[in-house]
Amino acid sequence: MATQGLNFALNNPSTFFAPNKPPRHSKFRIVTVKCSAPLSSEGAATGLAERPWNVANARLVLEDGSIWRAKSFGASGTQVGEVVFNTSLTGFSEYEIILGVREAVVGRISYELTGYQEILTDPSYAGQFVLMTNPHIGNTGVNFDDEESRQCFLAGLVIRSLSIGTSNWRCAETLGNYLAERNIMGIYDVDTRAITRRLRQDGSLIGVLSTEESKSDQELLEMSRSWDIVGIDLISDVSCKEPFEWVESTKPDWDFNNHERNSKTYRVIAYDFGIKHNILRRLASYGCQIIVVPSTWPASETLKLKPDGVLFSNGPGDPSAVPYAVAIVKELLGKVPVFGICMGHQLLGQALGGKTFKMKFGHHGGNHPVHNIQNGRVEISAQNHNYAVDPATLPKGVEVTHINLNDGTCAGLAYPALNVMSLQYHPEASPGPHDSDCVFRDFVELMKSVKYRA
Numbered sequence: 001m002a003t004q005g006l007n008f009a010l011n012n013p014s015t016f017f018a019p020n021k022p023p024r025h026s027k028f029r030i031v032t033v034k035c036s037a038p039l040s041s042e043g044a045a046t047g048l049a050e051r052p053w054n055v056a057n058a059r060l061v062l063e064d065g066s067i068w069r070a071k072s073f074g075a076s077g078t079q080v081g082e083v084v085f086n087t088s089l090t091g092f093s094e095y096e097i098i099l100g101v102r103e104a105v106v107g108r109i110s111y112e113l114t115g116y117q118e119i120l121t122d123p124s125y126a127g128q129f130v131l132m133t134n135p136h137i138g139n140t141g142v143n144f145d146d147e148e149s150r151q152c153f154l155a156g157l158v159i160r161s162l163s164i165g166t167s168n169w170r171c172a173e174t175l176g177n178y179l180a181e182r183n184i185m186g187i188y189d190v191d192t193r194a195i196t197r198r199l200r201q202d203g204s205l206i207g208v209l210s211t212e213e214s215k216s217d218q219e220l221l222e223m224s225r226s227w228d229i230v231g232i233d234l235i236s237d238v239s240c241k242e243p244f245e246w247v248e249s250t251k252p253d254w255d256f257n258n259h260e261r262n263s264k265t266y267r268v269i270a271y272d273f274g275i276k277h278n279i280l281r282r283l284a285s286y287g288c289q290i291i292v293v294p295s296t297w298p299a300s301e302t303l304k305l306k307p308d309g310v311l312f313s314n315g316p317g318d319p320s321a322v323p324y325a326v327a328i329v330k331e332l333l334g335k336v337p338v339f340g341i342c343m344g345h346q347l348l349g350q351a352l353g354g355k356t357f358k359m360k361f362g363h364h365g366g367n368h369p370v371h372n373i374q375n376g377r378v379e380i381s382a383q384n385h386n387y388a389v390d391p392a393t394l395p396k397g398v399e400v401t402h403i404n405l406n407d408g409t410c411a412g413l414a415y416p417a418l419n420v421m422s423l424q425y426h427p428e429a430s431p432g433p434h435d436s437d438c439v440f441r442d443f444v445e446l447m448k449s450v451k452y453r454a
């Protein structure tokens with residue numbers, strides 16, 4: 001609906017957008033409309049603008065033997081990865097449309113966004129193709145602020161329709177240019193609904209994306225069948241190599257919980273298994289002093305820094321393929337309050353004696369309902385994981401604190417005796433939802449209670 005409204009406005013010569021102040025807590029304000037392809041005046045009048053593409057020049061070959069012809073954007077080449085679908089469709093802001101010389105407000109647009117830039121820069125997607133179920137991607141371009149890490153680690157992007165126009169007050173460049181500069185492949189004009197239904201039915205599939213005509217379908221199929229993401233340590237490729245201090249908090253205009261700031265500061269060591277920057281910003285906003293350390297940083301060195309708490313971050317790949325990280329987590333248990341997010345939660349589950357398993361097609365999206373058993377509330381959450389902790393394998397004393405309401409899987413754990421808390425999903429989600437943000441306050445409260453207990 002929103003994009004239809006925008007297309008109407010784009011194609012109506014008498015419409016222009018007001019350079020509004022961004023609504024509070026919104027990152028979006030329309031001031032310019034950049035088109036990646038010129039709209040002919042005829043096209044503009046009829047709504048039938050000429051598209052900048054003609055032919056399929058890429059193939060996605062899935063391990064089940066299906067071949068999907070598509071059009072390429074971003075980088076060219078051949079890339080293998082696991083295909084996952086992301087259902088993010090959240091976040092919108094309203095804009096006034098001002099028409100003609102009298103500047104009468106004639107309506108409002110709900111401007112839709114999916115957080116695709118945050119998804120592209122989430123290191124947990126390393127080794128995976130992200131297929132967006134939202135059919136229209138690229139309309140807000142990319143900007144300098146929404147990066148979740150230092151680079152794009154994912155294998156590639158698969159979308160239904162690439163926006164021909166880019167319009168956002170923060171836009172620095174188009175999605176296509178951004179991906180090409182980072183050597184990330186993308187395809188569009190592919191039936192993402194059909195692929196999603198296949199993945200839901202048959203489970204995650206390995207795929208090969210290629211723009212190389214010289215490679216036969218059979219060659220690409222064999223490539224997809226001889227690669228696997230299970231059992232591989234993907235953390236060490238994305239983690240930082242040296243410790244560093246993190247100070248940036250959420251910008252005041254966008255902070256939705258700033259009344260909860262703490263006057264006291266707590267020292268947190270954050271293990272970087274592929275950490276998203278917004279986890280660090282939220283911790284900083286809640287008054288934490290943070291040192292980020294590499295995935296292999298010894299537990300003994302962490303304890304020497306005398307932290308009030310330790311955070312185990314999100315990260316890519318199979319949690320059972322990184323026993324060295326589980327050993328570090330285990331060594332810290334009971335010595336300092338700990339909080340695990342996603343991969344961090346899965347490592348904690350294993351360190352407590354539990355096991356993880358691979359889900360059929362995982363959870364990827366910004367619209368997962370979670371039952372918070374501790375307070376009885378249902379939180380809408382952002383999730384991105386293919387594995388889960390099996391609660392039946394956990395020892396007595398470990399509590400399941402959150403349940404994913406779509407499939408009943410474990411979405412959070414606590415072990416009060418050892419000051420352990422963890423979530424399988426993303427309380428820091430940017431652009432949202434923000435229902436679970438208060439878990440950072442819970443972590444601060446945990447650190448506080450331990451620090452001032454003595």
Ligand SMILES: NC(=O)CC[C@H](N)C(=O)O
Pocket residue numbers: 124313314315316317318319341342343344384385386387388
């Ligand atoms: N976001 C994450 O930390 C993902 C954890 C793990 N790689 C999984 O897919 O389950």
